[in-house]
Amino acid sequence: MEKFNYSIPTRVYFGKGQLAHLSELKNYGNKVLLVYGGGSIKRSGLYDDVLAIMKEHKIKVQELSGVEPNPHIDTVRRGVSICKSQGVDMVLAVGGGSTIDCAKVVAAGACYDQDAWDLVIDSEKITKTLPIFTVLTLSATGSEMDRVAVISDPSIPDKVGTHADGLFPTMSILDPTYTYSVSARQTAAGTADMMSHTMENYFTNVPAADVQAGFCESILKTCIKYGPIAIANPKDYDARANLMWCGSLAINGILSYGAPVKWCVHPMEHELSAYYDVTHGEGLAVLTPVWMEYVLDHYAPAKKKLAQFGRNVWGIVNQDDAIAAREAIEKLKEFFFETLRLPKNLRELGIEDKSKIEAMAERAAKGCQGAFMELTKEDVKTILERAF
Amino acid sequence: MEKFNYSIPTRVYFGKGQLAHLSELKNYGNKVLLVYGGGSIKRSGLYDDVLAIMKEHKIKVQELSGVEPNPHIDTVRRGVSICKSQGVDMVLAVGGGSTIDCAKVVAAGACYDQDAWDLVIDSEKITKTLPIFTVLTLSATGSEMDRVAVISDPSIPDKVGTHADGLFPTMSILDPTYTYSVSARQTAAGTADMMSHTMENYFTNVPAADVQAGFCESILKTCIKYGPIAIANPKDYDARANLMWCGSLAINGILSYGAPVKWCVHPMEHELSAYYDVTHGEGLAVLTPVWMEYVLDHYAPAKKKLAQFGRNVWGIVNQDDAIAAREAIEKLKEFFFETLRLPKNLRELGIEDKSKIEAMAERAAKGCQGAFMELTKEDVKTILERAF
CATH class of the missing domain: 3.40.50.1970 (Rossmann fold)
Incomplete structure (x- = not known):
């Protein structure tokens, strides 16, 4: 810590x-x-x-x-x-x-x-x-x-x-x-947004920040439980209350004090929003699993933390870290794109052309300096390509 | 919530x-x-x-x-x-x-x-x-x-x-x-104290306070991991750091906001400290499992929460709530009295006479008005008797 x-x-x-x-x-x-x-x-x-x-x-x-x-x-x-x-x-x-x-x-x-x-x-x-x-x-x-x-x-x-x-x-x-009147689409995007904040904090390289990691896992599990309930029944008080408090706790510092990390997915999403004015939470949902797959392939220690994410958040029981990590990413995709019905790639976000990738990668890479591994411009380009 | x-x-x-x-x-x-x-x-x-x-x-x-x-x-x-x-x-x-x-x-x-x-x-x-x-x-x-x-x-x-x-x-x-120079005994008592604060907050009757419950479970698991490490190696920075931050988080409000509860074990322990000047954390360690067994026998809804405590904190897999609840209490006892080597009953705390039970129960019962069930003077007497 x-x-x-x-x-x-x-x-x-x-x-x-x-x-x-x-x-x-x-x-x-x-x-x-x-x-x-x-x-x-x-x-x-x-x-x-x-x-x-x-x-x-x-x-x-x-x-x-x-x-x-x-x-x-x-x-x-x-x-x-x-x-x-x-x-x-x-x-x-x-x-x-x-x-x-x-x-x-x-x-x-x-x-x-x-x-x-x-x-x-x-x-x-x-x-x-x-x-x-x-x-x-x-x-x-x-x-x-x-x-x-x-x-x-x-x-x-x-x-x-x-x-x-x-x-x-x-x-x-x-x-x-x-928040009772918030649409299903915005509720889904909001849930993805707060989960992204939590995951950005969770995937720190700081060792032995156990209590912070546990808090992250609690928030993620609460979002996974209540996001779909709030979409199905917009006036479910407990669902709206848990989501609301999770949204605040995800970024007020309680998760990052003692376990700082430079966020990596947000800098990439900010470019999408800057160029295409996409909904922030939707952009994060598209990019997060792609980023996870990328770091899993390019930064060995990511495997262990993604496996922990799978076991403690998604209830995956497989004891092989590589398998548990892959399963965790699949679970996250299933939750974002099937349960919450969020757009699952950049095309579904309405982005058709790839002409801005070079410019977006150039700028995003300046911010992607933490969370497992520093991303170069080439890394970001690959991630954005894969997100189409 | x-x-x-x-x-x-x-x-x-x-x-x-x-x-x-x-x-x-x-x-x-x-x-x-x-x-x-x-x-x-x-x-x-x-x-x-x-x-x-x-x-x-x-x-x-x-x-x-x-x-x-x-x-x-x-x-x-x-x-x-x-x-x-x-x-x-x-x-x-x-x-x-x-x-x-x-x-x-x-x-x-x-x-x-x-x-x-x-x-x-x-x-x-x-x-x-x-x-x-x-x-x-x-x-x-x-x-x-x-x-x-x-x-x-x-x-x-x-x-x-x-x-x-x-x-x-x-x-x-x-x-x-x-805290490197804190003795094994005081480290154990301190760990029990912060775990008690966490458990008092955890055993609330407020429904759907999921994020708060998850935070409690994270703190308890962190204490269970690092308490023994700090005792075995007093200069383990990560152990001391996690315990220190858990101690603050256990009572600063983050666990109880939205899920208030009137604590039940503390009022009883305060009487022990008032009459016998026992170490607070040691008194709490003795009383907590006895209180858990008592409420499990006298308040039906306690079973489910104690079973959740067993599964999420102690990794108990039994799906029968009654069994998981009992196993959870046994795990807690094992941790307090074998792993942390805390005194396991009032006699080991140096209390020989039972003459003050009546007076202690009289006063403690005034404070024991939450956490599952209100305790009467007779309830408290029974708990104190069983703690000998």
Whole structure:
């Protein structure tokens, strides 16, 4: 186990009816920027509920709406501009990971006197942020309890993750009933996303991080159990609750403290999203098994950990590591592509041409420096080719 | 899963060489009360290292030494008196759970104008505390990352737990190498203590708290793996590190958020410690299997959870719940009493007379209101009798 500095300062109010805790925003000022996406929160009534609480506590609301999946830097800039011109005190994101990520960089940009894209490409420039609050409506990215935000600039195109302690939300409301209306497709993608975060953390080369590995296995098993239940019965509270809490735990640090690892599948997926605007969780589901097969063939120690993954997560009993590892990958594919019915290759994601592989591999390889083995540009090219 | 409000504000610096972070105390004032136990930190050199850092940062040190296991309220009072007379700004505990618990109530007592025992018997009176810092030297109670303190008054006798958000340490240094000198006996007792915390959380009646249960199982398996290694090879870093982190995770809330339960074995053990001053972890090890056998016989749903405990923690394959549950209890006994060589009954703990059973049962029953079934005074009497 390696040394680590633990700090997860976000307060979480989890469960039905926790929205009332938004009253605490009054302790942080009287002007809030409300950030949300395409308007589903208006259809569900959540928007009205939030405004009522703001009104009750005399908090003036400015709005940044229309945040897109893979949120754009231009949307962030629009939010920063509102914050600066209106003297906003704090930012409240109501939505999923994209909305929260956008709100985080808005909160940082409001305290920065140059262009917000600087903060995306250089984390160290994030030295101050407005307080960030979130109400989660989609279990997936874990942004509600972490220090990360991922922003895209389609004009380059680029999709980049930035991170800083100031990006931890001060408080997040996690009410599983707000995810009842999430579609089967988005529930599947969200489940794949949180499983990917967990697997990225799990496949570390740090030895003897037993408790962390056990936590990863617990989260994966919980996702495997409840993902299909939430799809079959969208209003199953226990399914939505377990998925929601797993989504937060998968990335808030509890899995990686003491067992750090540089993620390898995410950098590749970020290129897919940057070039083709694919749904993040779907891109991860396509790439993860291909990556596993690749490292199993090219990095000997991967066999043992993939076999452990098979036995402890999938209940595989075969004692031959090579066989157990292959079976584990097959189980994962079966779960992603048959049980969750996620797109199983890049073609099913709508990517027809291979013209961007060279460019995507060039950039992704810069980030693929951990998780068993460092991937070269050629490695990434092969993985992307195989994912078609 | 139930609703919960998550907040674990303690910053943890984990690993070799993290002591230097004590420099951060200078941000909280320039007078510290250093709290420690019987002097082992002087023999190990840790005391000198702490004083050197305080000197470097011009922090004046007052001392409260001689904190005993099952710390006494009189020791707390002594610390409070120093804080008040010297205008101390913060409290630094260097030691194990007893030292930290004492320091916590000292920090609260310093901000309270009446007798500190009030704060032990009535948590709600803890409204303000001095900042609390800890350097952990014994993996067991988890006090370094929780909001609980347990204090004894031998004159009554009584041993009572108090809890408040203000009792969370602001920062804790967890360097596994500081536990290299912990004896085999104390390592065994500490392992039993953190396993007991985990099991108390695990045996909740809250349904569908899957991720929490999985985390409990991971911690238990990690303790079962590394407890014996740490005893056989006291300087095995990975063993000490896993045990240290498990001790904190077992009680910091991550296992109980969403799956609350009123602990049942601890209230009984607190009576043993109050009357006989036994080592907390040893008392827990004696009582836990007896309690398990008792609830298995008297509360039907216990069978299923104990069987799950057997299969997921101990690798029992029998598919008959009743058999798997019994086997699980036998495995636990074997681990505690043969592998860890802990005292296996009250007589081995040095308790010869049964004269206090009535009084202990009377008081313990008031606290035994969760974990499967509420225990009456008669239930507790039977359990204590069987523990002889």
